[in-house]
Amino acid sequence: MIEPGHPGLSVVRQCELLSVSRSGLYYQPVGETAENLALMRLIDAQFLEAPWYGSRQMARYLRREGHVVGRKRVRRLMALMGLAPIYQRPRTTVPNPAKPLGLRREHRVWPYLLRDVVVDRPNQVWAMDITYIPMRRGFLYLAAVMDWATRKVLSWRVSNTMDVEFCLEALEEALAGFGRPDIFNTDQGSQFTSPRFTGALLAAGVRVSMDGRGRWMDNVFIERLWRSLKYECVYLHAFETGSELRAGLAYWIGYYNARRPHSTLAGHTPDEAYGAGGRQEEDRRKTGGRQKEDRRKTGGRQGADGTKTEKIVA
Numbered sequence: 001m002i003e004p005g006h007p008g009l010s011v012v013r014q015c016e017l018l019s020v021s022r023s024g025l026y027y028q029p030v031g032e033t034a035e036n037l038a039l040m041r042l043i044d045a046q047f048l049e050a051p052w053y054g055s056r057q058m059a060r061y062l063r064r065e066g067h068v069v070g071r072k073r074v075r076r077l078m079a080l081m082g083l084a085p086i087y088q089r090p091r092t093t094v095p096n097p098a099k100p101l102g103l104r105r106e107h108r109v110w111p112y113l114l115r116d117v118v119v120d121r122p123n124q125v126w127a128m129d130i131t132y133i134p135m136r137r138g139f140l141y142l143a144a145v146m147d148w149a150t151r152k153v154l155s156w157r158v159s160n161t162m163d164v165e166f167c168l169e170a171l172e173e174a175l176a177g178f179g180r181p182d183i184f185n186t187d188q189g190s191q192f193t194s195p196r197f198t199g200a201l202l203a204a205g206v207r208v209s210m211d212g213r214g215r216w217m218d219n220v221f222i223e224r225l226w227r228s229l230k231y232e233c234v235y236l237h238a239f240e241t242g243s244e245l246r247a248g249l250a251y252w253i254g255y256y257n258a259r260r261p262h263s264t265l266a267g268h269t270p271d272e273a274y275g276a277g278g279r280q281e282e283d284r285r286k287t288g289g290r291q292k293e294d295r296r297k298t299g300g301r302q303g304a305d306g307t308k309t310e311k312i313v314a
Helices: 011-018 022-026 034-049 055-064 071-081 164-178 195-203 216-237 242-259 270-298
Strands: 125-135 138-147 153-159 183-186 207-210
Touching: 011 022, 034 055, 034 071, 034 125, 034 138, 034 216, 055 071, 125 164, 125 216, 138 164, 138 216, 138 242, 153 164, 153 242, 164 195, 195 207, 216 242, 242 270
Parallel strands: 125 183, 183 207
Antiparallel strands: 125 138, 138 153
């Protein structure tokens, strides 16, 4: 937008016309220092062990480990990593449901649909979450879609920003490869409340569910995935580049889906549980269809002794 070599307008005049500061024009973003990256890795590892740690407790932990660090610095790093402690807190304020002048919120928060629901078959409920992935000289974010009943990772994407784009890409890949679930559950992050994200789900005929107050345990399945992924893959390799990270994640997620048995799945892998559940669901649908056809042919009538009275259909 600014042309330093413009023949008729100086840089100062161009900045005045566009109402931007010259300092902003020349600013070059600076990444995190090596010390901060090391702290972020320690924070990430400790948060897996104690997800209830807030910035105050995390700062105490780091100081006990010999690091000179304050709470404000830890709070900034945890916010950059997308980490928030898990604990019950009093509901002292209620968010305003509308913006000033009567305008509606841009991002709608959807109700929670899984209360008292038994999730026992593939494609009944999918869940999605985002986690921080440390690297040797930086970090990236990972988003994944998981089938709740079978723990199968259906799709995933890596990004250097926590925007809606890579979440949408992962969602679209899962829908294209595995059909659609009855319900799609997430937290209330801005990526998932975005009209673009919820609109894609609604267009596919999927019911949208979001974790609400007191529902922090609903992310426990995918949090276990993050824990296994980091201890068995990320922390062992300290990937240098994004391409190395993607290759390592692709290998580990393939291993997790196809060759890593789960005790909650009776010793089966997610792929085996997903395939077996899909076949059972298909058999159930076929059986239900045959029963409906039999009822249509017999008219569904019963005699005095309780037996069906057949009705011949031409």
